[in-house]
Amino acid sequence: MEIYLDNAATTKPSKALLPLFSAHVESEWKNPSAMYPPAVAAERQLRAARETLAGAVHADPAGVVFTSGGTEGANTAILRGYRAAGEKKLHFITSAYEHPCVYECFRALETAGHSVDYIRPRADGKIHPEDVAEKVREDTALVSVMHVNNETGAVNDIAGIAAAVKAKNPGTAVHADGVQGYGKCPLDFGGSALDYYTASAHKLHGLKGTGVLFYKKNAPLKPYLLGGGQEKGLRSGTENTFGILAFARAVEEYMAHREEWVAHMAALKAYLLDKLSDIPDMRIFSPADGAPHILNLAFPGMRGEVLLHLLEQKKIYISTGSACSSHKKRAGSRVHQALGVPADITQGVVRLSFCPENTEEEMETAAAAIKEALAGFRGFIRR
Amino acid sequence: MEIYLDNAATTKPSKALLPLFSAHVESEWKNPSAMYPPAVAAERQLRAARETLAGAVHADPAGVVFTSGGTEGANTAILRGYRAAGEKKLHFITSAYEHPCVYECFRALETAGHSVDYIRPRADGKIHPEDVAEKVREDTALVSVMHVNNETGAVNDIAGIAAAVKAKNPGTAVHADGVQGYGKCPLDFGGSALDYYTASAHKLHGLKGTGVLFYKKNAPLKPYLLGGGQEKGLRSGTENTFGILAFARAVEEYMAHREEWVAHMAALKAYLLDKLSDIPDMRIFSPADGAPHILNLAFPGMRGEVLLHLLEQKKIYISTGSACSSHKKRAGSRVHQALGVPADITQGVVRLSFCPENTEEEMETAAAAIKEALAGFRGFIRR
Structure with a gap:
């Protein structure tokens, strides 16, 4: 053993996914973008999945973008989630201990000429709201601080960070990488000042290759993957229907317990x-x-x-x-x-x-x- | 009925995926990036999948990037597959009847100040190599023409197009969207002058949310999704292991028949x-x-x-x-x-x-x- x-x-995929897969292979595999009834049924299943996934963090089901995982979610929020100002170089803030899928985005922003402040954790292992807020400037476009550190498990007060950032500059967008926190650590995304929150299915007994990006209605989000206009134009590509339903099933199970x-x-x-x-x-x-x-x-x-x-x-x-x-x-x-x-x-x-x-x-x-x-x-x- | x-x-997922999923949920779900033996076994399964997928178009298994589907593959090749020249605006060529996942990339390149020529099909419904080559200039960074048109089924001579482009400018990168062609229409990618070829699993009885981008060794490819450095740094994000194995299994079945x-x-x-x-x-x-x-x-x-x-x-x-x-x-x-x-x-x-x-x-x-x-x-x- x-x-x-x-x-x-x-994590090990939930056994509840087995009957779900049989149903998928048998009859629930239609393209949700097509127009005939079984495709519309697939679209309806996706809608139910949005509600389940959003429910876990009190998010609006209308503000759910399905992604291929945490990396795509973080890339989308950080690289396309702020108000650009033409050619003008902007300011960004993140923590010094983010996951590479966040860190590498900020490195890319630096390479593109923007400036980035990296906030260090204090002795308690956490990123403190006031340390973040202190660095917020008039031209701070976006802040990204992780919910739960993936190596130490430190839980950051991301709602507090978002509130502190917005108090200083309401125009600054705030993202939190929730890959290790989603479902495990309570969060009221809807009631917080956060603009974006990223999660991944395979950390919660779903499947690798599926994730979700929650966003607020007025967040300045633009698509990262371009094409057919799925997900209200915010994420093109045929939806990973089975992965999404599996994610929702796993989250349903997790939330129940x-x-x-x-x-x-x-x-x-x-x-x-x-x-x-x-x-x-x-x-x-x-x-x-x-x-x-x-x-x-x-x-x-x-x-x-x-x-x-x-x-x-x-x-x-x-x-x-x-x-x-x-x-x-x-x-x-x-x-x-x-x-x-x-x-x-x-x-x-x-x-x-x-x-x-x-x-x-x-x-x-x-x-x-x-x-x-x-x-x-x-x-x-x-x- | x-x-x-x-x-x-x-397409309907192959029934051969059912036992594969049971095995995945039971024991084959480890993270292929981890270091212990079951994770190494998962990595080995991915390597076998690379060989199967590459084999179908005579590509090099070392030039395989797993993606979340055709859209991500095309976005990656077109937006990150050419040699940038600093701030200099470049020239691109595509056809006038590409899928949105290609077309929207070229629209984005135009918005960024680059220029794009859109080649129209001739009366036979095809894009002709000489019509493409005629437009190739010294500053043409990349050409993208689809293998099989997704609405009409017209089959373009993409190897001929690549050869004609390279004859005029060896520095121009050439991509073909193979989403409708892969597995169905023969292609010797390895023996052609193509740099990139994109395919999607769910068009061949695999699952939605999985795709592959084939690339040549010296192609100027950079990553589109940034992070942990999976796929030799060319595509970050935990691999969608089940989707990939399902894709390989479906292609194996397709190629056998x-x-x-x-x-x-x-x-x-x-x-x-x-x-x-x-x-x-x-x-x-x-x-x-x-x-x-x-x-x-x-x-x-x-x-x-x-x-x-x-x-x-x-x-x-x-x-x-x-x-x-x-x-x-x-x-x-x-x-x-x-x-x-x-x-x-x-x-x-x-x-x-x-x-x-x-x-x-x-x-x-x-x-x-x-x-x-x-x-x-x-x-x-x-x-």
């Missing part, structure tokens, strides 16, 4: 942490009030990658950081740099992330395996 | 045309040597939309044009305008498109239903 503790990278599931994951996190607490120099990067599903640690002296491979021999699967950055040479992650963690400790970082199906027994097994790996490798834990 | 004749809009299936669809098309041939003023826009799966007709005096709704009462599903343009006010399609069809006749256009599962009996039923509809509506066919 494997113990999967990399749920921040992706949210309190219970979140409490369960938080308890697992606390339990695992307790089991590991006698490892002398363990470092914990996850704030105590962080998201329930992410635990970020370092065991100095042992590289995270080595621990990962030792655990995989026991079919325990963890990560050293976000899956996305595993493509790149990891000379210490931007996230931990932003947190001021020294490079030698950053090398030892591992991330364990949970889903509602994980159990206490799995935590015990994982804790024992981590200790055994450390003992075998460093010989510093007495057996 | 429904008779589905809108396979150019989307291609000759038989293509012959069958061509025979159906000829059969249906024969059955309709006694309708006095029927207009045929599909070239005799067009793609096997598309038949584009007009019955002047009867609006295509009216015929569509009359047929849907008998569960016969056709379209009036591309599904994508059904979102927009159809003041006559760009395709038929480009073909020089008068606006009143354009109003009468319908498209019937086939898949290998369609039958002769369905063609007979459809032909009879069309005649009945025309008779009831116009009263000009003697019963």
Whole structure:
């Protein structure tokens, strides 16, 4: 039996998707843009999905754009979600520890001649509204700060950030990458000053390749993908109908159990942490009030990658950081740099992330395996 | 029983995808970017899919970028597939009857100050290589001409077009939208002078939301979606693993039966045309040597939309044009305008498109239903 503790990278698709797929292959596969009744029925299913997805964050179902995932959502909001001023170069703000799908957009904006301020988290691991607001200028076009940090699980007060930004400049658009927060951490998008919020299906037991971008009615959004004019012209391309219905089904399931599931994951996190607490120099990067599903640690002296491979021999699967950055040479992650963690400790970082199906027994097994790996490798834990 | 004749809009997913989905939900859902063995296995499955998809058009599996569909592929190739020259405005060429996912990119390039030539099809419904080459200039950055026209089924000699363009300017990049051609019309992408070729899964019994962009090793391609650096940095975002494996499975199936299936669809098309041939003023826009799966007709005096709704009462599903343009006010399609069809006749256009599962009996039923509809509506066919 494997113990999967990399749920921040992706989650196991819900079993509820199986009958949904059979129905899709059998009869529900029509192109929702066509004009005959089965196609109109497909369009109606998409409408129901919009309501489900919007409901989870109190968003307006009319302000839902289906995307191919978090990356496309963030790219669309950041690169097409602000009021351009002709050739004039503008100002942008983001945090210093965003996911690459946000960070790389700001790098592209810098390359295009715009200026960007990168706000660092404080000692509590969070981006503070007043630190963001302080940097807002008259020409600040857009701010993007993530809801939940994908490596540490720190939860940012994105509604507070949006309010602080708008108080200083109502014309500044505000986006939050909600890929790790959507469904898990409560948010009243509709009641907040946020303009955009991005989510991804596969972090919540949906499928990879589907996401959603929520937007407010008066947000200055333009399309990133150009073509046939689907999604009210805001996102062209035939809709990924099965992926969307699967997303809605998974979210429906998640929302029906949210309190219970979140409490369960938080308890697992606390339990695992307790089991590991006698490892002398363990470092914990996850704030105590962080998201329930992410635990970020370092065991100095042992590289995270080595621990990962030792655990995989026991079919325990963890990560050293976000899956996305595993493509790149990891000379210490931007996230931990932003947190001021020294490079030698950053090398030892591992991330364990949970889903509602994980159990206490799995935590015990994982804790024992981590200790055994450390003992075998460093010989510093007495057996 | 429904008779589905809108396979150019989307196709029914192959039944072979059902066991594939069960396996995906059960165990094959890991993030291919992660580092432990099941994730590496997922990455290996993607590699096999690259080979299958590339094999269908003799492309290099190393030159495969998975996308969210034809729209993203075309957007990426056209907007990021040419050598920019700083602030200098460049020249582009496309045809006058492209799909919106191509056309809108060129409109955006025009808005950005570049110039675009739109090549019209000749009387045979095709874009001729010499007509394209004639417009190529020293500053022509990119040419994009579709493989198979999505409304008429006209097949363009895209290899010939690429060769003619490169002969005049080797620095001009050449893209072909292969959404309607891939798998159905043979192409030696590897042996051609084409730089890019775009395909979509759901036109070949795969799933909506998945596509592929083939590119040549030295093509000047840059990413359109920015982030974690998946797909060798050319397309960020967690790969839509199930959609990709489903695409490969569907293509495998298609390629194993291609000759038989293509012959069958061509025979159906000829059969249906024969059955309709006694309708006095029927207009045929599909070239005799067009793609096997598309038949584009007009019955002047009867609006295509009216015929569509009359047929849907008998569960016969056709379209009036591309599904994508059904979102927009159809003041006559760009395709038929480009073909020089008068606006009143354009109003009468319908498209019937086939898949290998369609039958002769369905063609007979459809032909009879069309005649009945025309008779009831116009009263000009003697019963």
